[in-house]
């Protein structure tokens with residue numbers, strides 16, 4: 759089925775890979791950029807650029823999402839500047855959910871983070887970001903949209919392996935890797951688009967030993 763997917767954070771390291779994966783599947787993609795000069799990069803990738811910011815007025819952001827069948831949010835504050843996680847990962851992501859509802863987009867996938875559902879157990883230096891993501895993840899759950907929340911561990915730029923570990927809550931024991939290549943996060947997120955069992959589900963994701971197609975339907979396993 760052809761569907762228009764709009765990617766927030768399309769210029770980011772994971773967002774770019776998600777965009778490429780969608781285009782490789784032959785799906786039309788709209789990439790939301792906040793800097794005019796980024797439009798050419800998105801266009802050269804084969805996607806349609808549209809200018810908006812997660813912190814734009816909800817109406818403006820809704821205009822950028824109008825006509826989409828799915829929104830994937832891979833945007834985040836990459837800068838540790840005080841207040842930015844609250845502005846982007848919390849309030850900006852909530853704004854995106856509200857904009858999707860306003861625009862009548864039925865499905866919304868959120869790239870969140872391991873420990874966003876249990877910030878106190880996450881690394882101390884990340885807890886502020888995790889708390890911001892916890893609030894926006896909950897807003898998505900409460901939104902009435904068909905949602906999926908992907909909570910990856912530490913992201914690397916290594917090539918994808920296609921082998922993952924997925925569960926509603928992974929047992930994060932010291933010694934067991936909790937990282938994952940961004941390429942595998944992109945592959946899982948795109949695979950979740952049309953995997954019915956991923957609807958209304960949030961799951962942790964790290965590298966592992968199970969193929970993505972086998973791991974995704976068992977998001978309640980461990």
Ligand SMILES: NC(=O)c1ccc[n+]([C@@H]2O[C@H](COP(=O)([O-])OP(=O)(O)OC[C@H]3O[C@@H](n4cnc5c(N)ncnc54)[C@H](OP(=O)(O)O)[C@@H]3O)[C@@H](O)[C@H]2O)c1
Nearest residue numbers: 767768769770771772811812833834836871910911912913
């Ligand atoms: N880094 C990790 O180890 C880790 C671990 C777990 C989860 N995560 C999460 O995984 C996701 C992807 O991470 P990443 O490192 O691949 O991302 P990234 O490279 O830092 O990209 C972030 C994207 O968000 C966009 N963005 C930032 N502020 C925005 C705003 N106000 N409005 C619209 N777009 C905005 C950036 O746009 P510009 O190009 O204009 O800056 C960029 O496209 C994020 O949600 C991150 O929190 C990361």
